[in-house]
Amino acid sequence: MLVKKAAALLAAATIGGILIGTTPALASSGGCISGDACLYYSPNKGGAFFGKSETGNYDGAYFGGGGAGDGQAVINNAASVENLSTWWNLRVYYGPDLSGPNQYVPKGQWVNLGPVPWNGGSVDMRNNNHSQGWWI
Amino acid sequence: MPAPARKAPPARPPRPLPAALAALAVLVAFPALAAGCAAAPSPAAAPATAPPAIPEPPVLTQVADRSLPVEAYLLSGAQYRQLSTAEDVLVSRCMQDFGLPYERPPAPDAEPPGQTAHRYDPVDPRVAAVHGYHPADPHTGAKPAEPSISPDAAAVLGAGTAGGPGTPAAPRSYRGRPVPPGGCLGQAHARLTSHGGTGRDPDLVVGINFGGYQQSTTDPRVKDVFQKWSACMKARGFSYATPTDAAKDTRWKSAPEPTPEELATATADVACKTAVNVVGVWFTVESAYETQAIQQKLPELTRIKQDNDAMLATAASVAAANP
Numbered sequence: 001m002l003v004k005k006a007a008a009l010l011a012a013a014t015i016g017g018i019l020i021g022t023t024p025a026l027a028s029s030g031g032c033i034s035g036d037a038c039l040y041y042s043p044n045k046g047g048a049f050f051g052k053s054e055t056g057n058y059d060g061a062y063f064g065g066g067g068a069g070d071g072q073a074v075i076n077n078a079a080s081v082e083n084l085s086t087w088w089n090l091r092v093y094y095g096p097d098l099s100g101p102n103q104y105v106p107k108g109q110w111v112n113l114g115p116v117p118w119n120g121g122s123v124d125m126r127n128n129n130h131s132q133g134w135w136i
Numbered sequence: 137m138p139a140p141a142r143k144a145p146p147a148r149p150p151r152p153l154p155a156a157l158a159a160l161a162v163l164v165a166f167p168a169l170a171a172g173c174a175a176a177p178s179p180a181a182a183p184a185t186a187p188p189a190i191p192e193p194p195v196l197t198q199v200a201d202r203s204l205p206v207e208a209y210l211l212s213g214a215q216y217r218q219l220s221t222a223e224d225v226l227v228s229r230c231m232q233d234f235g236l237p238y239e240r241p242p243a244p245d246a247e248p249p250g251q252t253a254h255r256y257d258p259v260d261p262r263v264a265a266v267h268g269y270h271p272a273d274p275h276t277g278a279k280p281a282e283p284s285i286s287p288d289a290a291a292v293l294g295a296g297t298a299g300g301p302g303t304p305a306a307p308r309s310y311r312g313r314p315v316p317p318g319g320c321l322g323q324a325h326a327r328l329t330s331h332g333g334t335g336r337d338p339d340l341v342v343g344i345n346f347g348g349y350q351q352s353t354t355d356p357r358v359k360d361v362f363q364k365w366s367a368c369m370k371a372r373g374f375s376y377a378t379p380t381d382a383a384k385d386t387r388w389k390s391a392p393e394p395t396p397e398e399l400a401t402a403t404a405d406v407a408c409k410t411a412v413n414v415v416g417v418w419f420t421v422e423s424a425y426e427t428q429a430i431q432q433k434l435p436e437l438t439r440i441k442q443d444n445d446a447m448l449a450t451a452a453s454v455a456a457a458n459p
Contacts, residue, residue: 034290035282054278056271059389086293086321087241087282089216089248094346096383097271098249099257101349103342104216106335108294108321116339118347119429125346130384131271134279135213135248136220136241 031064032082037090037105037132039078041069043112050074051084057096057131079126082110088134096130187355188424196416197409198259199252204419205426206251206344209437210337211444213248219335222451223324225458227293230320234310236289238320242280251345256379256415264402268394269383294319328450333443340436344429352422353380361417368408374401379414 032038036051041063048063048070061074069077083090083105092113094100103125105111114125196202211219224240231238254271258264263272285293292310307315316323329335337345352358362378369376376382382405388398409415430437 034284057389059386085282086285088279089220091248094349095257095380096389097254097257097269099254099383101251101255101345103346104211104213104337106216106220108325109336111336114339114343114346116343116346118343119351120432123343123347123350125342128346128350133271135246136217136244 032084034084034086035088036084037092038082038084038110039063039074039129040080040082041067041072041078043079043126045080045082045110047079048072050078052132053085055098055131055133058129075130076127078113078129080110080112081105081129083107085134088136091133091135092129093131093133094125094128098131098133100130102133187357187421188428190357190420190424193413193416193420195413196419199255199415199419200250202252202419204251204345204348205423205430206341206348209341209430209440209444210251210345212250215444215448217244217248218448218451218455219328222328222454223321225454226324226327227320229458230316230323231289231293234292234313234315234320236292236310237285238289238293239283252419255349256409256418257383258402258406259409259415261403261406261410264406265399266394268398268402269385269388270394270398291315292319294321294323328447328454331446331450333447335447338440338443340433341440344426344433348422348425348429351425352418353378355421355425358418358421361412361414364412365408365414368411369404372404372408374404379405379409 032049032051033053036053038045038049038051039058040049041047047068049065050061050063052058052061052074058073058075058078063069063072063074063077081090081092085107087107089107090105091098091102092105093102103111103113113129115122116125117123220241228238228240258267258269266272288310291307292315309315316326318325325335353362365379366377369382374382376385382401385401388394391398394402
C-alpha cells in the first residue's frame, strides 16, 4: 500500500504521470490507481484489491485495502479484474510469463474471472491468474 | 491523482478454502481421473464425457501460426483494437463537446498476440536460450505512461464506471450539460454495442478457451506426452512432472534477468518438447475438446459471432465517418 501510495503521489507530481520509483519484485499490496489493472479478491470488484500497471507476473503481490482476502497473495487468487487504463487493453493470462489462455479486459471495463460455463457444468477461472500484458 | 480510499469490508463473505478445493475438484472431475479422486462430487461438476477422438497429431514445434477452434468466436486482439479505435473517436468527440481535453492513445506499436502465440511457451529454442522463462514480449515491464487527466475530465470521461475502489460515481451534469450514463466512455460503449454484444467475450466463449485448456492437461494422451517430456528432462538432469511445473518454478520469478540455470532449463524444456511432440499432441487434444464443446453450443455461439460482427460493423462505420 505504501509503495502504491508513494507511486500515486509521485505520479500526481510528475508531468505525464509517469510511474517511477516502484520497486519490482518486492512484495506490495493494495492500491489501485489510474492506469492499473485492479485485481480483486472477490467477484464483482469486491474484497481486498491490488493494482499493477506493468506487464508481468503476479508473484510477490498481495491484496490490500482491507476487506476479504486482505493480505493474501494475488497470484492464482483473484476473482475479478478491472482495467483502470484509459489507453491500454489488458490481458490476464492463465500461465506465467504471458503463457496459456488469456482473457481480454478492454480499457475501462471489468470482468469476473469465472465461474464460466464448460462442458455442461462450469469451470472457475478464479485462482488462475498468473500474469498480465497490455496492448493498444 | 489521490491514493484510493480504503474500501469498506465487502458484503460478500470471503471464499472458504473448502470451496476453492471443491472448485479444484470440478476441474479434475474427468473420467480418467475420477477413479483416483477422493473428493466428493460437486453440483457444478461437468458430466462424464469420454475424451474426444483425435486425428494422428501432426509434429509441431509451435502453433503461433495456427488457430484454436474457439478463436472463431473470441474477439481477436486486432478486433479489440478496431473496437478501441472507434471508441477513442467517439470519446474524443464527446469530450470536445464538454470542452475538456482528451488525448487519444498513440498508434499501436505491436501486433497483439493471439491465443496460440505463447500458449505452450517456451517453444522457441532461440527465445529460450536468451530469455529462459522470462517473457520475450516487447511490452515486458512498465508500459508507456498515460497522460494524467484532471478530476473533472476523469469524471466526464467515465471514471465512475472504472475508477477503482473508492472512486465517486460520475456526475450527472458538468457545467450545466448532462453527462451521459457512464460518461463519455459509457456513451461510446453503448453506441458500439447498440446492435448486439457487450464489448467483451461472453462467458460461454471464455469458458471454452479456459476449460478446454484446463481439461486438456488431464487428458490421458496429454498426460502421456507430459510423462515422456518429464523422462526426457530427467535424462538431462532436470526434474519436473509437467512443462507447466518448469515454467512456474519460483526460482525464475525472483530474478529480474534469467540466470544461466534458467536458460539451461528452458533450453532443455524446448528440446524435450520437440523430441516427444508435446506441442503437436497438446494442441490437437485441446482443439478436440474445444470442438466438442462448440458442437454442443452451436446456436448460442452462432449468435455470439453475429454480435461480434455487429460490433465490428458499427466500429467500421464510426471509423469510416472519421478518417
